[in-house]
Every structure is written in structure tokens, then in C-alpha cells.
Amino acid sequence: xxxxxxxxxxxxxxxxxxxxxxxxLIALCNADERPEKIDVxxxxxxxxxxxxxxxxxxxxxxxxxxxxxxxxxxxxxAGDKRFAELLxxxxxxxxxxxxxxxxxxTPGGCGALRLGFELLxxxxxxxxxxxxxxxxxxxxxxxxxxxxxxVEYPYYERGQGAIRFEDMIAALEDANAGDIALLHGCCHNxxxxxxxEDQWRExxxxxxxxxxxxxxxxxxxxxxxxxxxxxxxxxxMLDACDEVVLAQSxxxxxxxxxxxxxxxxxxxxxxxxxATAMAHVSQIAREMWSMPPDHGAAAVHIVLEDxxxxxxxxxxxxxxxxxxxxxxxxxxxxxxxxxFIGKQFGMFSMLPLSKEQVLKLRQDHAIYMADSGRxxxxxxxxxxxxxxxxxxxxxxxx
Ligand code: LMR
Numbered sequence: 001x002x003x004x005x006x007x008x009x010x011x012x013x014x015x016x017x018x019x020x021x022x023x024x025l026i027a028l029c030n031a032d033e034r035p036e037k038i039d040v041x042x043x044x045x046x047x048x049x050x051x052x053x054x055x056x057x058x059x060x061x062x063x064x065x066x067x068x069x070x071x072x073x074x075x076x077x078a079g080d081k082r083f084a085e086l087l088x089x090x091x092x093x094x095x096x097x098x099x100x101x102x103x104x105x106t107p108g109g110c111g112a113l114r115l116g117f118e119l120l121x122x123x124x125x126x127x128x129x130x131x132x133x134x135x136x137x138x139x140x141x142x143x144x145x146x147x148x149x150x151v152e153y154p155y156y157e158r159g160q161g162a163i164r165f166e167d168m169i170a171a172l173e174d175a176n177a178g179d180i181a182l183l184h185g186c187c188h189n190x191x192x193x194x195x196x197e198d199q200w201r202e203x204x205x206x207x208x209x210x211x212x213x214x215x216x217x218x219x220x221x222x223x224x225x226x227x228x229x230x231x232x233x234x235x236x237m238l239d240a241c242d243e244v245v246l247a248q249s250x251x252x253x254x255x256x257x258x259x260x261x262x263x264x265x266x267x268x269x270x271x272x273x274x275a276t277a278m279a280h281v282s283q284i285a286r287e288m289w290s291m292p293p294d295h296g297a298a299a300v301h302i303v304l305e306d307x308x309x310x311x312x313x314x315x316x317x318x319x320x321x322x323x324x325x326x327x328x329x330x331x332x333x334x335x336x337x338x339x340f341i342g343k344q345f346g347m348f349s350m351l352p353l354s355k356e357q358v359l360k361l362r363q364d365h366a367i368y369m370a371d372s373g374r375x376x377x378x379x380x381x382x383x384x385x386x387x388x389x390x391x392x393x394x395x396x397x398x
Pocket of ligand 1: 043
């Protein structure tokens with residue numbers, strides 16, 4: 001019999017944990033019974049009526065799966081290889097033929113991030129990861145979870161709606177060769193403040209001259225300016241650097257959020273090194289999730305393989321993008337202090353509100369946005385836009 005002092009530690013000894021702020025926000029909003037509540041928290045696209053419908057093309061693909069899928073037997077650790085082949089030109093453009101670049105299916109963009117950081121940590125455990133603040137709140141915990149040091153530099157000036165580009169360049173100039181630069185490919189989350197083409201050129205120059213490893217998170221391709229335009233930075237980086245890691249997501253641009261559809265891409269200086277890196281990736285993935293879920297990727301595969309469905313999907317993507325940009329313009333025109341929102345891209349912008357002001361909007365107006373002031377522009381239904389804007393302007397006036 002063990003004495004109290006000898007008692008082994010167990011689950012009862014776990015310390016409390018601060019759960020992810022965005023997941024907390026979903027729960028809080030769901031629990032609010034006020035019918036007029038406005039959910040601009042987590043990033044999901046909504047139509048003018050406030051719904052997140054399944055894309056027609058995905059519905060058709062799912063129907064085909066129901067009708068014709070003969071087996072749900074394992075596909076293997078890389079998941080659906082054809083899915084990755086079909087994504088290749090969409091993401092890589094002119095680099096699609098470069099056989100030093102390989103991709104594999106992951107559970108969402110988050111799975112790709114974790115896998116990519118695991119790979120980079122295995123290659124160089126002393127590398128530091130430089131990230132611009134603010135960033136997606138899950139980035140720093142993922143970086144730390146693989147044992148890498150997360151180093152923050154200022155990226156965005158909230159009150160000005162502007163990128164702190166000189167600070168960003170100074171931080172990258174200051175990094176050590178082998179350090180990792182985490183960058184947002186497009187539709188910056190949480191600020192909507194994307195690098196211009198000239199700024200990308202400068203970032204790519206510094207990253208390649210300093211010998212940094214760029215890791216680009218591209219979760220919203222097609223939601224900003226267009227599929228090719230949104231991949232500008234990715235492709236420019238591939239022009240200049242031998243080692244590039246990309247975390248890609250289809251969750252948003254195919255609207256398959258809960259199905260978790262993403263991919264990890266690795267470029268190295270040679271076909272052989274890429275093969276070795278991917279062998280590591282496969283082993284790490286095996287230890288974490290063994291094999292990625294199939295359903296969503298199988299549906300995306302069908303859409304991209306069929307020329308007609310593919311064309312229709314491009315139309316659906318334009319519709320989603322157009323609504324994002326139309327809501328942006330409407331909000332931007334309501335008050336000069338909101339004009340910056342009209343110049344930004346993707347689902348998110350960040351309001352210059354204190355945490356107290358954000359909480360007050362929650363209490364008084366049932367408006368749910370992240371404590372940081374990040375809000376999902378396209379989370380607003382048409383009927384909610386004016387009420388939301390008026391409440392925000394009132395908060396800014398206070
Ligand atoms: C978001 O930032 O709202 C999305 O990327 C969803 C998530 O997982 O946080």
C-alpha cells in the first residue's frame with residue numbers, strides 16, 4: 001500500500017489550462033439566447049442570409065461518392081495522392097513541374113502546420129520561429145508544442161490599419177541563418193493586412209539572403225484577390241529559395257471546414273533531400289494521426305478532376321470572394337475610421353477596440369468578436385451589417 005507521500009501523480013494533478021480563445025468564443029456565442037446575436041468570431045464564410053451552405057459542387061461530389069465509392073479501406077499515410085496532384089498547380093502555379101516539391105494530405109491546415117513544424121524541429125531543434133504579431137492565436141502554441149522557440153516581432157499597427165513593414169524587415173534581417181520565418185500567404189489572420197507585391201519582393205530578398213527557412217501558411221487562397229493573385233508570395237518565395245515549407249487548407253475555399261482538408265508541401269534543394277524529408281513527414285504523421293481523414297479530400301478531388309465541376313467551383317469561389325469584398329466596402333464606407341477595412345483582404349480585420357470595449361459590445365449588443373478586436377467580416381448577414389457598424393462606431397466614439 002502506497003503512503004500519501006508516495007502516491008503516483010495522476011490525472012487529478014493536472015493544472016488548469018487556458019483553452020483556446022476562439023474555441024471559447026464559439027461556445028459563448030452558442031450559449032447566448034438573444035435572437036439578435038451577431039457571430040463574427042470564428043472564421044467561417046456566410047451568405048447574405050447568414051448561412052454557411054455546403055457548396056453545390058461539393059454536394060454533387062458527395063453524391064457521387066455515395067453512389068460510387070466501393071470501399072473505405074485505408075489509402076495509406078499520404079492519404080489521397082491524386083488530391084495532392086490536383087492541388088499542385090493551384091498552389092504552385094509555374095512551380096508545379098518542380099519535382100523537388102512534394103505535398104501530402106493532412107487533417108486541415110492546422111495538421112499541416114503541426115506536421116511542418118515537427119519536420120523543421122527534427123531537422124534543426126535550435127531554429128527559432130519568427131512570427132509577426134498579431135497572428136492566428138494557435139500559431140505560437142503549435143510552434144512551442146514541437147519544442148521550437150517562438151519569437152515575435154511587430155507586424156501590424158492596429159489603430160492605423162497598417163503593416164509595420166520596417167519592423168518586420170528589421171526582425172528578419174536580425175534572424176540567424178536557419179531560423180524559420182512564419183508568413184501568411186494571403187488574407188492575413190487576424191488583421192486582413194496583406195503584404196503588397198513590392199513588400200513580398202523585399203521579404204523574399206531578406207529571407208533568401210539571410211538563409212532563413214520560410215514557412216508559409218496559406219489557408220484562404222482565393223478569398224482575397226483570386227487564386228493566382230493570392231499565391232503571389234508563395235510562388236515568389238519558391239523562385240528564390242531552395243527550402244520552403246507550405247501549409248495549405250481547402251477548408252475555407254471549398255467550404256468543408258469540419259471535414260478537415262489540407263496539405264503540407266516541402267521544397268528542398270534536391271529530389272533526394274525532398275524524398276528524405278517526406279520520409280520523415282510520413283513517419284511523423286503516422287505517429288500523430290496515422291492517416292488523414294478521406295471524405296472531404298475525396299470530394300475536393302472529384303470537383304477538381306471534373307472540368308465542369310471545377311469551373312462551377314471557381315464560380316462559387318468568386319461568389320464567396322465577392323461577398324467578402326462587398327461587405328468590406330459597406331463597412332468601410334460607414335465611417336472614415338473604418339475605411340481601412342475596405343483596403344484589406346480575406347475574412348478578418350481587426351478593430352482598434354480595447355478588450356473592455358469588445359466585452360461591452362458582447363454584453364450590450366450580443367456581438368461576438370475575438371477579444372483582440374478581430375472580427376469575421378463575412379460572418380455578418382446582410383441584415384446585420386448596419387447594426388454591427390453602428391455599434392462599432394458607438395464604441396469608437398465612446
Ligand atoms: C479562425 O481563425 O477563426 C479559423 O482559422 C478557425 C480556427 O480554427 O481558429
